[in-house]
Amino acid sequence: MQKKKMAKTALLTVVLLFQSYILPQNKNEFNFDTTPRQSTISVTIGGDFIVSGSFPAVIGERVDQFVTRIFNVAKSERVGTTASAEQKEMVFKQLADFTKREIKIKRVSGQILTIDLEKYRLTGDYSQNPYLQNDDVIIFPFNDRERNFVFITGAINRNASSWGNNQTVKFQFVEGDRLEDALLFAGGIDEGFDKVTSAEISRLDASGEKETKFTVTISDNPLLKRGDRISIIGVETFRRDYTVTVAGEVYRPGTIAISKGSSTLKEVIEKAGGFLPNADLSRAELIRGANVFKSTLFSEELDQFLMNRMAEINPEDSLSLLIDNKLRFIRGNGVIDFTTISDTASAASKFSVRNGDYINIPEKLNLVYVFGQVYNPGYIGFTADKGIDYYIAKAGGKGQNAKEDIYLIKGKSRSWTKVEKDVSYTIEPGDFIWLPKEPVRTFSYYLDRVMAISSIVTALATVLLLVIQFKK
Incomplete structure (x- = not known):
């Protein structure tokens, strides 16, 4: 096993030396050389990284550039042997999940640097991405992601720079982290919220049973602790891109801006310029998807399960329900009499449109x-x-x-x-x-039917004879 690991390290070293010495130089538009210089130094990688060992680096190369290069070469070797695209993606995510904070660089002089590549990539602070020196040792720390974290949510831009998703951000905690660091990893405060001046911090005791909550002022920039869960407090606003689409026989078809919930169908038609003379209002439709709540937890499959859960219908009706429910999910039509829209007292004129509605005004089809x-x-x-x-x-x-x-x-x-x-x-x-067409009935068809009926009659007769014999 040890020999195999040494062989892989040697192979990776040869590849990197090939990149540094053999590959032709690239020139940018100003004719400057953009490939690594041929003069190299030795840098060692250790700790929790995709590969460990000593590798050639280029004089004038910074830590992030070197780490990225080593990672990409090692990744290609590992992922290249993986079978499917799904497996490749899974392996790549596992490989890329190395710690980018609190990285140690030990130098021959005895100097030890602590750098934060996560911060460098967000701020461009070169103090977090120094030049490499000969015989530098880069040590990636092991990190317990289940316990050594800070979690932030609320009025943030949700720039999931570490382990987050589009709802929250969870990042590696480092001693000395402050609230401004959490906001940095969260992409900053979302300016779409109003009155964002404070944050709520939730902390658990060692048992995980007792929770302490307290509110802090963002400008105070308090120190954080391991396992803090932060919620940036702001007043939610509903300034969104609410629109409907109007197509067909109107003077200005297209996308119409509306309010969140107070715009009426009459107002939308007026914004679209009104109906053209050839509009067939008897066949006009407002089409709205079944997921009117716009919930990510709502799906067609879930809706079908809910519909069937307490249904008492036979198999034939189940098929009919499946078809009807499928149509409802694809296009839930509003029951609207478009011919009465001009009447301000009518239900059609007061009908509330919703974001994503599609209104189709067809041409008269005589x-x-x-x-x-x-x-x-x-x-x-x-x-x-x-x-x-x-x-x-x-x-x-x-x-x-x-x-x-x-x-x-x-x-x-x-x-x-x-x-x-x-x-x-x-x-x-x-x-x-x-x-419809009358089906063609051949002699074989009628013969099969007669034989089927005869089989049933014979079976019934046999049962009847057995009953009569039993009673004797």
Whole structure:
């Protein structure tokens, strides 16, 4: 095992020497040499890092540049042997999770420097990123991330520079850290909040059972302790980019700015310039996603589970519910009569729009679509007061394989109605008329049905005979 480790270190050293001596020089636009100089020094890496040992560094190279270079070469060797992209990403995250704070540099002179690459990368403070010297030893400390931390949340920019996510920031604690250090790692105070002057600090005792909370003034910049949990206090504001989209037959279609919850549909249509003369308000729609609460904990799968949890329906209805719920999730339509929007007393004019709503105002479509088993399926010009038979005749009449059943499908709701004889139906522009096909029944089909029925009859007869014999 030791020999294998020494061989890897030797190989990495050869690669770095190759980069320093063999690779051609690169010139920038000012013709300055941007590759490492050929004169090298020896630097040793130890502690909790991806690789340890002595490696060549370039005279004039700073710690961060050297560490990044060594890391990338070692990473390529480790990750390159990993099979899948997911495994590569996981390995890379594990390798990159080395400590970047409280790094020690021991020099031949006996001098010991303590540097903070995390701060350097955020502030550009070169005192945290010194030049390397020959025989420097860089020691990366081991760190208990479960106990040696500070956690900060609240009115921060949430620049997750260490171990955080887009909600909070958790970073390695170093003795002497102050509140300003926590704010640095959190990306500073979020200016979108109002009245940000104080912070609440929560501390647990050694048992983890007793919590002490106290409020501090941010400008006092107090010292922190290991395990502190900080909340930057601010007044939440709701100045957001609330918009809806209006498409179709309006004078100014596009994105319309709205308020958080007080803008009405009438106001939005007015901002869009009003309806064009050719707008079909009977088919206009407001489409809103099912996740009206905009919660990250809400999903289509969870919604389906909640719907089914206490349902008492048969399998056929379950399939129908699945389809209906899928449509609801994709596009939850608002039930709105757009023809009454101009009436300030109407429910439509007072309807509250929400961020992300999509309003579609279609063009008047004076057509009816006839399809299925007709000789010339397609759009037929709408004629008022004409019935089903008129449009079928215009489409060339029924085909020879047409079933007796005829279905009227409404254009806006897509609701289906089976057409009954001697019943009058109102046809509107945009409606559909469908004539299904009579399935072809071969002799084999009827023979199979007869055999299936015969099998059932035989089984019943057998059971009946057994019952009669049993009673004797």
